[in-house]
Amino acid sequence: MEKVIVEGNCANAGQEFHGQIEIIGGVIARVGKKLGKADHVFDDNHLIFPGMGDIHIHAREDEAGTQSYKEDYGTVTAAAINGGVVQVAAMPNTPQPLITDERLAWHRNRCKDLPVSFVHYAGIGPGTRPLKAHVPYKVYTGPSIGPLFFRSERELRQALQHYKGKPVSFHVEDYGVLVKNGGRPTHDKRRPVECVEAALGYVLQMIEEFGLDAKLCHWPCGGKSFGMIRRHRKRGFRTTIEVSPLHLYFDTDMLGKKPELWPYVQMNPALQGKRHRLQLIKALKEGFIDFLATDHAPHTLDEKFRNFGGEKEYLRLLKSDIARCRELSCRNGTSGTTQLDTYALLAAWLMEEHGFTPKDIARVACENPGKFANRFHAGKGKFGRIAPGYYGSLTVLNMKKPTTVTRQMLRTKSKWSPYEGITFPGSVAMVMIKGKPVKPRKNL
Numbered sequence: 001m002e003k004v005i006v007e008g009n010c011a012n013a014g015q016e017f018h019g020q021i022e023i024i025g026g027v028i029a030r031v032g033k034k035l036g037k038a039d040h041v042f043d044d045n046h047l048i049f050p051g052m053g054d055i056h057i058h059a060r061e062d063e064a065g066t067q068s069y070k071e072d073y074g075t076v077t078a079a080a081i082n083g084g085v086v087q088v089a090a091m092p093n094t095p096q097p098l099i100t101d102e103r104l105a106w107h108r109n110r111c112k113d114l115p116v117s118f119v120h121y122a123g124i125g126p127g128t129r130p131l132k133a134h135v136p137y138k139v140y141t142g143p144s145i146g147p148l149f150f151r152s153e154r155e156l157r158q159a160l161q162h163y164k165g166k167p168v169s170f171h172v173e174d175y176g177v178l179v180k181n182g183g184r185p186t187h188d189k190r191r192p193v194e195c196v197e198a199a200l201g202y203v204l205q206m207i208e209e210f211g212l213d214a215k216l217c218h219w220p221c222g223g224k225s226f227g228m229i230r231r232h233r234k235r236g237f238r239t240t241i242e243v244s245p246l247h248l249y250f251d252t253d254m255l256g257k258k259p260e261l262w263p264y265v266q267m268n269p270a271l272q273g274k275r276h277r278l279q280l281i282k283a284l285k286e287g288f289i290d291f292l293a294t295d296h297a298p299h300t301l302d303e304k305f306r307n308f309g310g311e312k313e314y315l316r317l318l319k320s321d322i323a324r325c326r327e328l329s330c331r332n333g334t335s336g337t338t339q340l341d342t343y344a345l346l347a348a349w350l351m352e353e354h355g356f357t358p359k360d361i362a363r364v365a366c367e368n369p370g371k372f373a374n375r376f377h378a379g380k381g382k383f384g385r386i387a388p389g390y391y392g393s394l395t396v397l398n399m400k401k402p403t404t405v406t407r408q409m410l411r412t413k414s415k416w417s418p419y420e421g422i423t424f425p426g427s428v429a430m431v432m433i434k435g436k437p438v439k440p441r442k443n444l
Helices: 073-082 101-111 153-160 175-180 193-210 224-234 245-249 252-257 259-265 274-286 311-320 322-330 340-354 358-374
Strands: 003-012 015-024 027-032 046-050 052-057 085-090 117-120 122-124 137-140 167-171 213-216 240-243 394-398 427-433 436-438
Touching: 003 358, 015 358, 046 358, 052 073, 052 340, 052 358, 073 085, 073 340, 073 427, 085 340, 085 358, 085 427, 101 117, 117 358, 137 153, 153 193, 175 193, 193 213, 193 224, 240 245, 240 274, 245 274, 245 340, 252 259, 252 274, 259 322, 274 340, 311 322, 340 358, 340 394, 340 427
Parallel strands: 003 046, 052 085, 085 117, 122 137, 137 167, 167 213, 213 240
Antiparallel strands: 003 015, 015 027, 046 394, 394 427, 427 436
């Protein structure tokens, strides 16, 4: 079997060390000093992490193929590698929702030969039942993208009673509050913090009632919601939480000064104010939030700028009529942002700008996502640590080589990013998957 040795400064959750990693047959065999002549040596500008994992992405592809123009499994794989990510978990709300074992088999077969590893969520909707396969499940308590959501607490309870003890992730927004606020002037007002808090109340109750192994997705706010979750955890329920990089980087205080940015950053749940953003960063750093997970949700620029008739008209108005541009920008557009290409860059930013240690990043971007994936993964190794028995999959960052995000560097099929023009303090030096360096080809 092929042997590879990698040497440099390494980070696990709770541990930093300089040493060598011996990988045999794609799996780490030994970690230590003087294991042999290294095939890849990284100097002190670099940090070697366990391969990073993004447990919340939308690949768009299904058997119908009607949204493959936005993204497909090949291009989402390329975007993941470009962003330093070696394993992902794909959401089920495609045009043909993944709600049956037959559809799961199609998705698994489509991904089986790709270098990035995939876990697939199955959807829960009115009338669905658990699959025979062991998979994570996803619930939308209100409308986001696609037809798979609930309109009431009663409807949700009727469905969840069939999923007792199952691993269920929640998109937490209340349908009634969303309807009530649908006509308000900006996205954060149309999808206010109150819609998250209202749904969280009955979601936590049902997690406890049905003994669910639960996760809260792309958490957008602190404040009252954190208190509710703390009390829930004190009752013995270790419901975990994701946060999207977008909610850590942008906020509505920024958008109040530049409302023309709304089309690029509109996502569900909505961005909120600076106070919430800083609380989210602190909670991720301290371990209250468990996962850095993008909610990579590709749409074309024509879809994102539908209120303008396309990005070109937006750019024209931005120069010629800023008031009109801002007025159209604040209207309800298409929610969803591309973020896989920039996953590791945001990790570098958290270290440089917010004092995260390499151990912190290894926890939220490697080990915790790895623990999630390992429960549903049937391979011979595991994800999430640099240790014997884990895959020889690594993400290497150069912390002395900044990266400015441009469209030319992206590998997502949608070819745009909310971070365009922003310079991040690091770059992806290498992605290794099961002992082999890989590059983000344009088509996989």
